[in-house]
Amino acid sequence: xxxxxxxxxxxxxxxxxxxxxxxxxxxxxxxxxEIGIALVDIWNFGWENGPxxxxxxxELSTERGVSHAKRKRQIIQEVIAPAxxxxxxxxxxxxxxxxxxxxxxxxxxxxxxxTAERExxxxxxxxxxxxxxxxxxxxxxxxxxxxNWQSRHSDEINNWAWLKQNDKVYxxxxxxxxxxxxxxxxxxxxxxxxxxxxxxxxxxxxxxxxFETDVCVQFSDYGMKYMSDYGYMCNIxxxxxxxFETAETLDGLWKTKVHIAYIENKYGxxxxxxxxxxxxxxxxx
Numbered sequence: 001x002x003x004x005x006x007x008x009x010x011x012x013x014x015x016x017x018x019x020x021x022x023x024x025x026x027x028x029x030x031x032x033x034e035i036g037i038a039l040v041d042i043w044n045f046g047w048e049n050g051p052x053x054x055x056x057x058x059e060l061s062t063e064r065g066v067s068h069a070k071r072k073r074q075i076i077q078e079v080i081a082p083a084x085x086x087x088x089x090x091x092x093x094x095x096x097x098x099x100x101x102x103x104x105x106x107x108x109x110x111x112x113x114x115t116a117e118r119e120x121x122x123x124x125x126x127x128x129x130x131x132x133x134x135x136x137x138x139x140x141x142x143x144x145x146x147x148n149w150q151s152r153h154s155d156e157i158n159n160w161a162w163l164k165q166n167d168k169v170y171x172x173x174x175x176x177x178x179x180x181x182x183x184x185x186x187x188x189x190x191x192x193x194x195x196x197x198x199x200x201x202x203x204x205x206x207x208x209x210x211f212e213t214d215v216c217v218q219f220s221d222y223g224m225k226y227m228s229d230y231g232y233m234c235n236i237x238x239x240x241x242x243x244f245e246t247a248e249t250l251d252g253l254w255k256t257k258v259h260i261a262y263i264e265n266k267y268g269x270x271x272x273x274x275x276x277x278x279x280x281x282x283x284x285x
Contacts, residue, residue, distance in 0.1 A: 001027070001276075001280075002026070002027055002271070002275065002279070003025065003026050003027075003028055003235060003268075004023050004024065004025050004264070004271060005024060005270070006265065008021060008265060011024075023264075026269065032092060032280055032284070033091070033201075033203070034202060034203055034205055035092050035205050035206075035207065035280075036093045036095055036198065036201075036203040036206050036207070037084060037093070037094050037095060038208045038210075038222065039095065039096050039210050040208060040209070040211060040217050040220065040223065041210055041211050041212075042176050042179045042209075043063075043175065043176060044175065044176040044177065045072060046062065046066075046069035046073035047177065050172070051169040051171075051174075053165055053166065053169055055165065056162075061166065063169070063244075064244035065244065067250070068245070075239070075242060076178060076179060079209075079273055083240065083273035083276070084209075086277050088182065088184075090277070091284075093184075093201060093203060094184075094185040094186070095186050095187075095188045095194070095197070096108075096175065096179075096185055096186070096188065097188040097194070097210070097220070098187070098188070100121055100189040102173060102175065103187040106180075108181045108185055108186060108187050109187050112188070112197065113193060114196075189221070189222065190221040191222055191226035198232065204232055205233045205235070206224075206227060206234050207235050207276060208223075208234060208235065208236050208237065209237045209240035209241060210240070212241075212242070213241045213255075213260060214243045214256075214259040218263065218267075224236075224263065224267040224268075228267045233269070235267075235270060235271060236263045236267075236268075236270045237273050238260055238270050238271070238272055239273055239274075243255055
């Protein structure tokens, strides 16, 4: 299997300049049984029957704008769903990585968790409810000044009046229709449980698909940062991910591409869904 990376150091026979930092391939021989697919936050934003707050309407009920929701839906329908179907048929283990309260209703939850893990989750929910924020113990910069500028900045970025209404959306979130867990899929809610599931199955190479490339794929409790710390090879499937762009980055999806390059440098490699499938198919011939 050719896994790809983008160098940031001298490449033999090329000038040492940024234009030489092009994606290159490294060949690995992997067993299908040691590979897992990590599906991160495959939510049903962008679907007509998806999470909608009536007073906001479809567009304002999306997480990061209607164009973002539609792009993710397209990736789910055209890339992730068909790829996962093929990979599942080829014997690759599929992991649905999501928040526990989105996963608990699925029958696979019992096979994916232990009694102790479920009891511990219940205790965490009870312990965390209603806790006041930690007090700040410092004299400079003055707390009032810090609170004022941080509050203003936060509202400018997040629009808290809208966000408070949009919070109702999260009561309706579910795994997108084409990606519902299948019989032998496993459900993942944090890195400790994920590590247990992987070590029990001797899976050491993960291919991540899902959203957002720069946030949850990397930094959620089941994301690359945690799993890389255990020593797992964490790879990104380039055509099976995206993040929310800005007016400056939307044409070309540059924010997504920058974070794919970061993942290649930080956690593992990258590939495409087709290349991954074809490599596994060749190995089974």
